[in-house]
Amino acid sequence: MASIWEYANPKKFIQTTDRLLPWLSVLSAITLVIGLIWGFFFTPDDFRQGSTVKIIYLHVPSALMAINAWLMMLVASLIWIVRRHHVSALAARAAAPVGAVMTVIALATGAIWGQPMWGTWWAWDPRLTSFLILFLFYLGYMALWAAIENDDTAADLTSVLCLVGSVFALLSRYAVNFWNQGLHQGASLSLDKEKNVADVFYHPLLFCIAGFVLLFVALVFLRTQTEIRARRMRALLARERLG
Amino acid sequence: MMPDLGKYADAVLSSYAVSIVLILALVAFSVMRARKVRAQLDEVERRSRKNG
Amino acid sequence: MRALLIRDIRLAVRAGGGFGLGLAFFLIVVVLVPFGVGPDSGLLARIAPGILWLGALLSCLLSLDRIFALDWEDGSLDLLATAPLPMEALVSVKALAHWLTTGVPLVLASPLFALLLSLPPEGYLPLLVSLALGTPALSVIGTFGAALTVGLKRGGLLLSLLVLPLYVPTLIFGAEVARRGAEGLETAVPLAMLAGITFGAIALLPFASAAVLRVNLR
Amino acid sequence: MRALLIRDIRLAVRAGGGFGLGLAFFLIVVVLVPFGVGPDSGLLARIAPGILWLGALLSCLLSLDRIFALDWEDGSLDLLATAPLPMEALVSVKALAHWLTTGVPLVLASPLFALLLSLPPEGYLPLLVSLALGTPALSVIGTFGAALTVGLKRGGLLLSLLVLPLYVPTLIFGAEVARRGAEGLETAVPLAMLAGITFGAIALLPFASAAVLRVNLR
């Protein structure tokens, strides 16, 4: 087995992902459909929250992916800074919009959920708030990518922003917690304490989470390919100028 | 077949609608851009192979 | 004139998305307010209309210096001054471009931000109307300020200083409309005043701006 | 380094009074708030600490793009980069100069503005302390943002978009201190946090800023 850094070569990366992509997309589609249909049609209502629990099948996975996408960008940025593999920088760039959309979904579903549960669309609950902040970080990150034309410069700057941003995102999380004690559920997927979501809700939820993860990976592969091609195209066009 | 969602029907349905629309939009956009860039790149490749 | 308009909008968009940024700034101001004054949604609801108007005003303010400064620095303004289009047309087009790239997005996005500040439902329409009616005034007045401070290196701060007082009437009536609407009161009077201010500004200020600009260019 | 500091301050003062303007902007924001949210002084008193902190933050924000943009445009930054002083020193001096020309005046003037928003008497000291402790962080973080956006023509808006989220923790704890103080509550914890953030930022961020600046200059 050769080192994984081989896949940092654009050509190799595109070849490999080209082979993987079909399977990934089909798989993610299937799991998503199963999870959502199961969750939507074949789960009982919660005694307290009524039918709104069904929202959890979109809300939690998207929320998780919103966070994980940022983590993935963080790792990719580190790789770029340390090993200067263009692919990882481009992967970070490709992941950002996906993460942003996930954040929006978590926010939207949450807001819709809040209406019946808390009687309000939006409350400055710590978790909600920190998600809003996360969304702002996504916005800034993408804006910076968009604003700089030299690709390597953009990669360097955005990765530093990603590092610093992560630190401040954590800070904000604590700050927000300190600032306002919220009404939001605590994390129940955490392994340390026994889960507070009954299995009937739990199993389809796992499917949905798996589906979202697969979807994320597939999208990132696809979009990274696109970024690579776009960049090669820019290079070729530039080359034509030398003629 | 359609489960009875009780008084929360609109909440549940709208959240499903919103999420699915967003996801589909993201996927559609990514795929379309992928197609476009691929085509453009092939075009450029041909050109630049033709003349040096 | 159309050429100028198109070029200005194009420049705004090219320069790292002129559109999006104004919005983002608005969003961020709105988000920061609760951090400042605390999460109590009742309190937020009460100050929501005012804060939203302030946010719109500030994010409009932040993009004012773009209106002339860039053209001044690279000499375009000198050339435009000798070009065959009246100074009044020039400043009007500039103001229009600014409104299209800043004001309109703000208006369209405001309901979303109102949500964050838990504005009562009956407040949305008045808010939208007042912003739609008020932002053109902000752009026109801002253009006047920009014309005043053209040529002062990084006049940005001075600019905001000169403009903000001029914004006061617009802000008062605009926020009044929004606030009364949120409390379900009668809004006809402030609305009329707001409309008056806007149309007055659009009708008269361009002449002032043009005059000032002429002075600044020689 | 002293030379750079002196020159930056001198430039700030010459360029239409860097000092005054930040203050004036602060003042105007504070003045506009009552127009926005209405004159009820009970309400104002409640939101005063938050608004004061926001005003300080915004008027600090507005002067961020001066930090590097001017030196970039006229090529000084290139020359400073090859000059015999480490990039870290450069950015630190820049941040210091910015704080001296913006932060310090804000702190000193804040009690005056607190008066306008009828802040309860016991709130003054905490407000002063929190601002004095918090504004350096604002300058340092802002310098990082400025280094990120150097060379982007009129990066101003993008700059604020990038910086504001970074300001959130500082704002929360700062405003918390001020608010609690105004309500006569215990302020030790948030104060400690604020101090932590400030010193952390001062200690670490200059390296990030220097790295980013190096990238932007090549």
Add this chain to the structure above:
Amino acid sequence: MELNVTGLSVARGGIPVLEGLDFTLPSGQALILRGPNGVGKTTVLRTIAGLQPPLEGHVGLEPEAMAYAGHADGIKSTLTVRENLTFWADIFGTSGIANALDAFDLAALADRMAGALSAGQKRRLGLARMVVTGRPVWVLDEPTVSLDASAVGLFAQAVRNHLTGGGMALMATHIDLGLDEARVLDVAPYRAKAPAHDDFDGSFL
């Protein structure tokens, strides 16, 4: 049509720099202003182009007849060369930038961002703008700065075409423009004398 400048005195920053400048520039001719640094060439050109008021005397033609190109030549670095030129063509209501482009052979660079041009290429773009203005009088301040020999040739050719088309050209420079037929006027003799000390006629000098 000709440009009559009579008794022109110009000031810069409130200080008179040149006095009593007289010359006429008939159509189809070019005039080159020369003089040491800081004597006031740029000021004269800006005054004639109507960018600042004269202290005394007057300029024969309206600013509407002039096209001015100075040290900063109004180029947007985020627009392509073509977009830049097209914009000015639209503003001045002239049609077609094609001949402007190949007059300074910018055709190859037409779709390049103006920010991505070298010093000389930028300069050529700035000069190409003169062609699209379609104005009879070109007022050029140090037009050939950082142009190479061949580009200077292009410039001279462009000016000649403009002159044969009945245009006029007024230029300030320190270096050779390749326009040997052009008349040269040294402005040094017109240096403003320090005004007499005792005339307190409101002008505070």
Add this chain to the structure above:
Amino acid sequence: MELNVTGLSVARGGIPVLEGLDFTLPSGQALILRGPNGVGKTTVLRTIAGLQPPLEGHVGLEPEAMAYAGHADGIKSTLTVRENLTFWADIFGTSGIANALDAFDLAALADRMAGALSAGQKRRLGLARMVVTGRPVWVLDEPTVSLDASAVGLFAQAVRNHLTGGGMALMATHIDLGLDEARVLDVAPYRAKAPAHDDFDGSFL
């Protein structure tokens, strides 16, 4: 001490412009780069001055030995001439701006705001900065732009003094610098050829 440039390739905006540049500049000598507009002189100078990384090859001396003066010469228009120079003197830890001032006879203008200088006067100020840096290698991009004859003379004299002091000067220009003893290098032959088509490696060719 001498400047050895070996196999230097430079790129601008991601595109290689010049390749395989080799030259040595012994102390006490001056080298003038020539070449048509857009060939890459500015890029080379910026690379040698350490303002951008080379694509390949390397430059003998550290950036700490160089002083660069380009098209934008870092002048603050709201500071006086003296303040501008003093600032740079302090930054570079040299003492005294007096000789810099009269090397480009700016003494008369010393207390004028730099913004109130004519094009040539500004340029002279920019060049005077070179003197105060006290760096051995001067890297000058089109130094005599908009200087009049006498000012060019001053410049040549200043460079000669620098050389006799064991310094070096590397310059790019299109016009005469009045330095006939300087070696001239035409960079046109080093134009970069389009790179091989198929290396789809990390650097995307």
